[in-house]
Amino acid sequence: MSVASTINTTLYYTNSIATKSDTGDYYCNARNEAGSKNSDTKKLKVHYIECQQNGLRNRTIIEGNKLSITCQVYADPNPIYTLYKDNITIKSEIGDVMEYTIVKVRQEDAGKYYCMATNIAGTVTCGKEILFVKYVRILSIDWLDGVATCVADGFPYPTVTISVNGYTVATGRTRTSTWIEPGACKPIGSVVCDASNGETSAEPKTLHLCGDVRILSIDWLDGVATCVADGFPYPTVTISVNGYTVATGRTRTSTLIEPGACKPVGSVICNASNGESVAEPQSLHACADAPKSNLVYQLTSGGVGLIIGCIIILSIFCILKNVCHVRQSMNTNQTDQQCQSTKAVYYQSHIKKFGKEKVNAVEVKEAQITGDAYLEPIFSGPYDNLTSNRDLEHNRELELKVIEEGLYETID
Known part of the structure; x- marks a missing residue:
């Protein structure tokens, strides 16, 4: 099949996009009035890759x-x-x-x-x-x-x-x-x-x-053993210690195991049955290996722990008592200081206004008011019946008022 031709002395053939169909044998044929002649054959192989x-x-x-x-x-x-x-x-x-x-x-x-x-x-x-x-x-x-x-x-x-x-x-x-x-x-x-x-x-x-019965869990925490089971019909669950049943329940049961229950050292076993099937018994562990994860349980599980607990409680009580005593003493001192300060200011103001001699005369009267004398009249006159019908604190205030009025009467 011819792919190109020319009347010139040289033939050029160019394929800008070669495909797999261009693969084959190529040769040139030249002819004129003298005859025809073929060139040597050249094999062309095109590399390609295409999807199917x-x-x-x-x-x-x-x-x-x-x-x-x-x-x-x-x-x-x-x-x-x-x-x-x-x-x-x-x-x-x-x-x-x-x-x-x-x-x-x-x-x-x-x-x-x-x-x-x-x-x-x-x-x-x-x-x-x-x-x-x-x-x-x-x-x-x-x-x-x-x-x-x-x-x-x-x-x-x-x-x-x-x-x-x-x-x-x-x-x-x-x-x-x-x-x-x-x-x-x-x-x-x-x-x-x-x-x-x-x-x-x-x-x-x-x-x-x-009818199958399954024991779901068996735990022991702070001396309390708990066993949980499932099944149909509902199973009866029992806990035994050293072969003796200590607790029974429906699908679940718990019990506090006393220390003496494991003497000599034995085991805690959970059993479950519903009358048609019996679960494989599960043993918790030796009683002596009970977990001690709770601090209170550890402190109260023996004589030493009990003594330590008592010492801690007494120490806390003593500390609180001392704190209360200190606070009471501080309050009393503070009250006395306030009274003395008020009294000093009171007399200083009257001395400045009425003179020291007249104020001293009344001060002697006031100094006599001590203890049960609060209930006794200091001056004769209209205040006697008043001071006899008041409680201790009110009479004290009233008598101070009488002293003050007496001061003004004395000055007048």
């Missing part, structure tokens, strides 16, 4: 099925392939094609996949797809105080059912709960949770036999 898979596509697969991803491009020479999931490399190799296989797809395999191919001609990104995985998973199944609860997750959202002895008792979307009547487990059967979204189903989970 363009665009983005969505792909859905059910969890547990097989997944295959193929990376392939048109390329010369063979490229280096790299497969990415959510921008993280998961496989790389050289060849004309690359395969990636997941035998059993999981929900975690969902994401965005794409291939990248590189050779001397350049790099291309192909095979872009978003993978969706349909799955169903039961997250939890619990039974507390006779209420069974089942929770599931999935894509699409699943329907959850709870059945007892093969009979469905509750249904919900992703979650359901139900109260199981005592009669539902006669004879003893099982509680099962199922979940399905129409595309796939989760592996059913069995809660436990209806």
